Amino acid sequence: MAAAIRWLFRIFVTLALLAGLASAALYWFMARSLPDYDARLEVAGLDAPLEIVRDNSNVPHIFGETDADVFFGLGFAHAQDRLWQMTLMRRTAQGRLSEIFGARTAATDELMRRLDIYNLARQSLGAQSDETMTALEAYAAGVNAWVSEVNTGARGRGAPEFWMFEPQIAPWSPADSLAMIKLLALNLGTHLGEEVLRARVSLALDDPERLRDILPDAPGQGVAALPDYAALVPGAGQGATRLAAATPDLWPVAERGLGGASNVWAAGPTRSASGGTLLANDPHLAFTAPTLWYLARLELSSGGVIGATVPGMPLVLLGRSERLGWGITASYADDQDLHIEKVNPDNRNELLTPEGFKPMRSRPSILKIRDADPVTLTLRWSENGPILPRRQFDLSEITPPGHVVSLSWTALSPEDGSMTAGLELMRAGDVDAALAAAEGFVAPGLNLAVIDAERIAMKTIGALPRRRDGHASKGRLPTPGWIAENRWDGILPYDANPVFADPAGGIVGNTNNKVVDRPFPLHVSYHWGDTQRIQRWRRLMQNREVHTRESFMEAQLDTVSPTARSLLPLVGADLWFTGEAAPEGTPERLRQRALALLAGWNGEMNEHLPEPLIYAAWMRALQTRLIADDLGPLAAEFTHLEPLFVERVFRNIDGAAGWCDVVQSARVETCTDMARLALDDALIWIDERYGTALESLRWGDAHEALHAHETLGGIGGIGWFANIRQSTSGGDNTLSRGLSRGTGTNPFTSVHGAGYRGIYDFADPDSSVFITSTGQSGHPLSRHYDDLGDLWRRGEYIPMTLDPDLARAAAVGVTELIPAGRAE
Known part of the structure; x- marks a missing residue:
């Protein structure tokens, strides 16, 4: 027996040693790709020596003799820290993910091939200025210089992910950078999905007028009702089946409610305590590890520029120069339209047009799939745009037999000058x-907010389609594509885009709210991203006569929910302080305790409080009870609280209280009944999920921010290491936005918010500050993978300075790049 125990012990020790050696070897291989920031390298593609100073937060400050060399340095720095992220985004744009991930990403690749994003990016090279082409070529040379260094310098394949997936890296090209902008546009686009949802809800409801309850317009004058989709597109929904229930892997289109968002606001000299101008910006996107944003400073011939870049692009998309500050929000401009196209029953390659049946444009595309046979796709286009697969976006549920669906979208332009516009913005010296x-x-x-030393302005930028007055749905529902009135008639002139310059009140801002109320077709949009945060922002801006950098910080980090403050008194009006205290241990007593907590709550979604969790669970359960019987399975599409819907119901606007009655029951339920039952549902869910006293609950336990690594995040123990989790305050409708997942066992996990925050003070520009939600490096073994994330979670910032001496102070490294053949 003793001998057996000794042998078992020896076997255990041997296995432990082998496991330790394997782990050490794996760590060694992975760590080889950590760049040495203190290095002197000889590289091809430079005109003169270049210096990259990485400050103590690992923000590169790039100094070169020419602008081309500076852009070279940015490409080099991006590749050092984010090479996997860049190649993954490029593969997404090209529709080539399945070459390394297999069949699980085939649907994503098919969509990208049918949209033809990458080919359009290549065509758009001809729309760039000479200066832009110089920047794009220099940037690509910088990326390729680091890739060459990886290949020749035994640097661990450039990133740890390349040990698990295809290690071959194609050279970077200027078209790759243009494709990044189009990929960002796809992620921010929301109108395609909204049109489909409106059509599906219209088909599901017995009374089309009820559509304006569940999908109401933003407050203010606008379209009150839509045409009946079944009448607009006869045969839609008949015999339809849902062909795809799950979101494909690495899907580039945001799910409903998780599209682009942001906050931006600016104060002029009359509203600034210092007499200078101020600007605050925090764009909201899906949380990822690393974040999309990468902080950098470029010293150009026009002056220094510092801010947030996107790896893959030679562009400071958000930031400031010595003379100008700029920020952006998603404008929610309606730049997408779906068209139902009628197929010729005698020739399936033809579609009906206003002039009769005409052939579709088509070409084959071979989709290579790892560990599977390649698939040949036939890409097709109507006169309105690319034909989309019926099995995606739930199009099968709204498309009649004998029809297909096409997409008109401004980003599908082969003459897209967005990169040139962005680079010219970086060099601009004033607001005009x-x-x-x-x-x-x-x-x-986008909504672009800009400030110089004395002026402020905000303008909607991006192409707005010119629709005709007779458009059947005003762009809000898919429409027959063979009717001329439903087709686009070019693009509106830039002067038609809304602009707000030097307002009398001294402040401009946007939280994705409705910016104009103009009649169609100059309306900009009927679908806006916010009706709630704007209420809190207006109050905070008007509560002070003048603002400071610190007051802008307070507004960015504000976690009070105007939605909670407005809905709780409505929903709980007949539940508070009614009757005597119920016996302990009863559901009634638990309900009374929850209501007592909410009665004393100010709406602050603080991570340490129980009330935000009780409120969020109650509203979630309430909305489910209100819509489940009317919408059936379609109710699952409403994953987030619809505040305007709940308000319409409890105020009984246009008879909306009818949603409270359960259609299938004999009795007539009231909204008070629904509120009480929903609160009980929520408390049961909380008890099952957390099993603790209400007073001991923490919102932060449910509202944990999840910054998931897009490829390693779902791999067992590796995901635990690569993903970043943080207990956070805020919520769906707070200025410090932490949008919840809305689905699954942890529906309140925060998955979408401000990956970047910046505040620019032109009274003292070098006192400006910024921060990102993770860190500069995309390497999970780097100390800069998540170091900024700790500051971000606590609401702290780092200096945003153009002073080279401050950048060099305590720098983590200085990289010197020398032109090939000129090393001393």
């Missing part, structure tokens, strides 16, 4: 020059 530079911007649709 900045707004003029943005004229060439095509997609995505």
Whole structure:
């Protein structure tokens, strides 16, 4: 027996040693790709020596003799820190993910091939200025210089992910950078999905007028009702089946509610305590590890520029120069339209047009799939745009037999000058020059806020389609593509885009809210991204006569929910303080305790409080009870609280209280009944999920921010290491936005918010600050993988300075790049 135990012990020790050696070897291989920031390298493609100073937060400050060399340095720095992220985004744009991930990403590749994103990016090279082409070529040379260094210098394949997936890296090209902008536009686009949802809801409801309850317009004048989709497109929904229930892997289109968002606001000298101008910006996107944003400073011939870049592009998309500050939000401009196209029953390669049946344009595309046979796709286009697969976007549920669906979208332009516009914006010296530079911007649709030393302005930029007055749905539902009135008639002139310059009140801002109320077709949009945060922002801006950098910080980090403050008194009006205290241990007593907590709550979605969790669970359960019987399975599409819907119901606007009655039951339920039952549902769910006293609950336990690594995040123990999790405050409708997942066992996990925050103070520009939600490096073994994330979670910032001496102070490294053949 003793001998057996000794042998078992020896076997255990041997296995442990082998496992340790394997782990050490794996760590050694992975760590080889960590770049040495203190290095002197000889590289091809430079005109003169270049210096990359990485400050103590690992933000590169790039100094070169020419602008081309500086862009070279940015490409080099991006590749050092984010090479896997860049190649993954490029593969997404090209529709080539399945070459390394197999069949699980085939649907994503098919969509990208049918949209033809990458080919359009290549065609758009001809729309760039000479200066832009110089920047794009220099940037690509910088990326390729680092790739060459990886290949020749035994640097661990450049990133740890390349040990698990295809290690071959194609050279970077200027078209790759243009494809990044189009990929961003696809992620920010929301109108395609919204049109499909409106059509599906219209088909599901017995009374089309009820559509304006569940999908109401933003407050203010607008379209009150839509045409009946079944009448608009006869045969839609008949015999339809849902062909794809799950979102494909690495899907580039945001799910409903998780599209682009942002906050931006600016104060002029009359509203600034210092007499200078101020600007605050925090764009909201899906949380990832690493974040999309990469901080950098470029020393150009026109002056220093510092801010947030996107790896893959030679562009400071958000930031400031010595003379100008700029920020953006998603504008929610309606730049997408779906068209139902009628197929010729005698020739399936023809579609009906206003002039009769005409052939579709088509070409084959071979989709290579790892560990599977390649698939040949036939890509097709109507006169309105590319034909989309019926099995995606739930199109099968709204498309009649004998028809297909096409997409009109401004980003599908082969003459997209957005990159040139962005680079000219970086060099602009004042507000007028900045707004003029943005004229060439095509997609995505954005609200651009700019400040110089004395002025402020905000303008919607990006191409807006020119629709005809007779458009059947005003762009809100898919429409028959063979009817001329439903087709686009070019693009509106840039002067038609809304602009707000030097307002009398001294402040401009946007939280994705409705910016104009103009009649169709100059309306900009009927679908906006926010009706709630704007309420809190207006109050915070007007509560002070003048603002400071610190007051802008407070607004960016504000976690009070105006939605909770407005809905709780409505929903709980007949539940608070009614009757005597119920016996302990009863559901009634638990309900009373929950209501007592909410009665004393100010709406602050603080991570340490129980009330935000009780509120969020209650509203979630309430909305489910209100819509489940009317919409059936379609109710699952409403994954987030619809505040305007709940308000319409409890105020009984236009008879909306009818949603409270359960259609299938004999009795007539009231909204008070629904509120009470929903609160009980929520408390049961909380008890099952957390099993603790209400007073001990923490919102932060449910509202944990998840920054998931897009490829390693779902791999067992590796995901635990590569993903970043943080207990956070905020919520769906707070200025410090932490949008919840809305589905699954942890529906309140925060998955979407401000990956970047910046505040620019032109009274003292070098006192400006910025931060990102993770870190500069995309390497999970780097200390800069998540170091900024700790500051971000606590609401802290780092200096945003153009002072080279401050950049060098305590720098983590200085990289010297020497032109090949000129090393001493």
